[in-house]
C-alpha cells in the first residue's frame with residue numbers, strides 16, 4: 001500500500017479543497033495555484049505515486065481519470081474551445097506531488113506545449 005499523500009488526504013476529506021467531481025475511483029479538485037482560468041487536478045483515490053509505478057492492474061483507473069477529465073471539461077464549458085491535459089513524472093517532468101494526477105487546464109489559449 002502506497003504512502004498517504006496530500007492528494008489522498010484531500011480525496012478522503014481530511015484536507016480542504018474545492019472538489020469539483022468525486023466517485024469511488026477518482027477525485028478532482030481545483031489547483032491551489034491555478035495557471036489558467038480552469039486548473040483542476042484529477043487524481044486516483046488510491047495512490048499511484050507516478051507514471052513509472054503504473055501496472056496493468058491500474059489500467060481501469062487510468063481510463064477513469066481521462067473519462068472524468070473529459071466530463072469535468074464539459075461541465076467547465078471547455079469542450080468547444082479545447083483544453084490541455086498534462087501528467088508530470090519525476091524530476092525531469094517537474095512532478096512535485098508523488099501521487100499521479102492529471103492537470104486539466106483551459107479557459108484561455110494555452111500557448112506552445114513547451115516554452116524551453
Ligand code: 5GP
Pocket residue numbers: 006017018029030031032033034041087088094095096097098
Ligand atoms: P505537479 O508538479 O506534481 O505535477 O503538480 C502539483 C500541483 O499540485 C501544483 O500545480 C500545485 O499547485 C498543486 N498543489 C500542491 N499542493 C496542493 C494543495 O494542498 N491543494 C491543492 N488544491 N493543490 C495543491
